Amino acid sequence: MNSDTKSLFSILSVFYGGHLIRGILVGVIGMLLIEVLGVYLCAQLGAIPANADAKPPFIEKWLARKALHAAIDRTAPRTQNPVALNDANLLDGIKLYAADCAVCHGTADGEASHIARGLFQKAPQLARHGVEDDTEGETYWKLYHGIRLTGMPAFRETLSENEIWKITLFLKHMDSLPPMPKKAWQALAPQSAHSI
Numbered sequence: 001m002n003s004d005t006k007s008l009f010s011i012l013s014v015f016y017g018g019h020l021i022r023g024i025l026v027g028v029i030g031m032l033l034i035e036v037l038g039v040y041l042c043a044q045l046g047a048i049p050a051n052a053d054a055k056p057p058f059i060e061k062w063l064a065r066k067a068l069h070a071a072i073d074r075t076a077p078r079t080q081n082p083v084a085l086n087d088a089n090l091l092d093g094i095k096l097y098a099a100d101c102a103v104c105h106g107t108a109d110g111e112a113s114h115i116a117r118g119l120f121q122k123a124p125q126l127a128r129h130g131v132e133d134d135t136e137g138e139t140y141w142k143l144y145h146g147i148r149l150t151g152m153p154a155f156r157e158t159l160s161e162n163e164i165w166k167i168t169l170f171l172k173h174m175d176s177l178p179p180m181p182k183k184a185w186q187a188l189a190p191q192s193a194h195s196i
């Protein structure tokens, strides 16, 4: 190959190389734009489910769980519960739970209220699906921050840290309460309509 053919070859390869890269870029950006437009059109036409009376698709559940666990792993407190385990603190936790949580998470009978049953995501009935095996830091995080796009509220603005730790203490020991708090827990009015 003489030097003239060589330089012609390199000019051609730069030209075609650049062309190819530009083609790929235009293709990728085009695809992205079409996807964004597609999602927008689906939302505009009402094709994205916005109703609460449906089962969440697998992918939505998987993504939401993944995001929640990653956030908790990163930011939940790793400290012990600063509130002492005694009857007075457990009783305070139960009182706070009755006021702010029972409507969605039920009382000792484990039966869901109409509100709990209509929620999307479903609110677990904590007497049946308790969180005793979760760390207190994880439960504290959920109460403090809430869980986005579910009915689970953030209580950071309405309860003190001490109150949130007291409810956390109660949830951690819900299945092994000492006699007095246990009596108070079992005396809370059921939330399910059929027991009115």
Ligand code: HEC
Residues within 6 Å of the ligand: 096, 097, 100, 101, 102, 103, 104, 105, 119, 120, 121, 122, 123, 124, 129, 130, 131, 139, 142, 143, 147, 150, 151, 152, 153, 155, 167, 171
């Ligand atoms: C308006 C309804 C509502 C109220 C009130 C509410 N929650 Fe929730 N909560 C939910 C829903 C819905 C979920 C499920 C979120 C999900 O699927 O990730 C949830 C999730 C939780 C969880 C996680 C359960 C698990 O299995 O990991 C805990 C713990 C919890 N709530 C505690 C409380 C406490 C304590 C209160 C009161 C201070 C409270 N919630 C008030 C609706 C509510």
